Amino acid sequence: MRIVRFLSGGTEHLGQLLDDGKSARKIEGTLIAGPATWTVTDKALPIEKLLSPLVPTDILCIGLNYREHAAESGSEIPDNPMLFIKSSNTLNNPFDPIQIPRRSSEVDYEAELCVVIGKTAKHVSRADALNYVLGYTCANDVSARDWQRQKKLGGGQFARGKSFDGFCPLGPCLVTADEIPNPNALRLKTILNGQTMQDHTTGDMIFDVPALIESLSSTMTIKPGTVILTGTPQGVGFARTPPVWMKAGDTVVVEIEKIGRLENPVTAE
Incomplete structure (x- = not known):
């Protein structure tokens, strides 16, 4: 899976990058806490600004x-x-x-x-x-x-x-x-x-x-x-x-x- 962090509608989101490279399927939950705490939804959002994939702990x-x-x-x-x-x-x-x-x-x-x-x-x-x-x-x-x-x-x-x-x-x-x-x-x-x-x-x-x-x-x-x-x-x-x-x-x-x-x-x- 290719995961992006991005702005859409002025709000920060995580999402599964779609093949068009311009939109992502929204992810609900917290990425770094483990797969059991996040899910990929059916909601596709346009990527208005691409951010670093995460804000690192260290x-x-x-x-x-x-x-x-x-x-x-x-x-x-x-x-x-x-x-x-x-x-x-x-x-x-x-x-x-x-x-x-x-x-x-x-x-x-x-x-x-x-x-x-x-x-x-x-x-x-x-x-x-x-x-x-x-x-x-x-x-x-x-x-x-x-x-x-x-x-x-x-x-x-x-x-x-x-x-x-x-x-x-x-x-x-x-x-x-x-x-x-x-x-x-x-x-x-x-x-x-x-x-x-x-x-x-x-x-x-x-x-x-x-x-x-x-x-x-x-x-x-x-x-x-x-x-x-x-x-x-x-x-x-x-x-x-x-x-x-x-x-x-x-x-x-x-x-x-x-x-x-x-x-x-x-x-x-």
């Missing part, structure tokens, strides 16, 4: 999780998943602008598969991990590389450079887990102004989705509605010669097989 992110991205970054393969966290102000909708902050000139794109957790996860085994997944969506882990990397700006603590307003677009829909039995067999891309910048497969993850859930849940309780951004492949802007930074007037697209296309314009703050 935004957990994994760095250096693709072998070729670690290589282009000049980094060693980590022994354990590298966790950082984006703050709630980063949440952004499909088609809403990514703003270039006044205090950064090195804003980069990162296409990422986003895992949505559907029930409380603590000490979950690898074998059972995918049973905790509600579904998947696309994410763009937008990053101010100067704030992420430069020591004088606090570089080395990823959260600051990753947590400017609007730096976490999600969407366009949530695809339920039953439609993606193997999340580590998906092609993903970033397209900037019509040019493909990243084009790889989730099969290159160092720690696959079950391994991430097992590892994270071993040290924290992962609450329903938490999203996990699973890392980005090679082709990011800072690793290019010369570097490619997003700028006002750009359009950036993240595409993931079986999920869809997350598009955002880029504007100045």
Whole structure:
């Protein structure tokens, strides 16, 4: 099932996306509390504005999780998943602008598969991990590389450079887990102004989705509605010669097989 969060008649709704892509069958109930608490009705509503598929409980992110991205970054393969966290102000909708902050000139794109957790996860085994997944969506882990990397700006603590307003677009829909039995067999891309910048497969993850859930849940309780951004492949802007930074007037697209296309314009703050 493809689930969207949207505005219709000035009111926020959840719905099952219909084939026309312009309307959705209304869902009653609460999505992240489990399938038993929500039902799909027969009422079709027009989609006037598409929102992020959910408002996450927490935004957990994994760095250096693709072998070729670690290589282009000049980094060693980590022994354990590298966790950082984006703050709630980063949440952004499909088609809403990514703003270039006044205090950064090195804003980069990162296409990422986003895992949505559907029930409380603590000490979950690898074998059972995918049973905790509600579904998947696309994410763009937008990053101010100067704030992420430069020591004088606090570089080395990823959260600051990753947590400017609007730096976490999600969407366009949530695809339920039953439609993606193997999340580590998906092609993903970033397209900037019509040019493909990243084009790889989730099969290159160092720690696959079950391994991430097992590892994270071993040290924290992962609450329903938490999203996990699973890392980005090679082709990011800072690793290019010369570097490619997003700028006002750009359009950036993240595409993931079986999920869809997350598009955002880029504007100045």
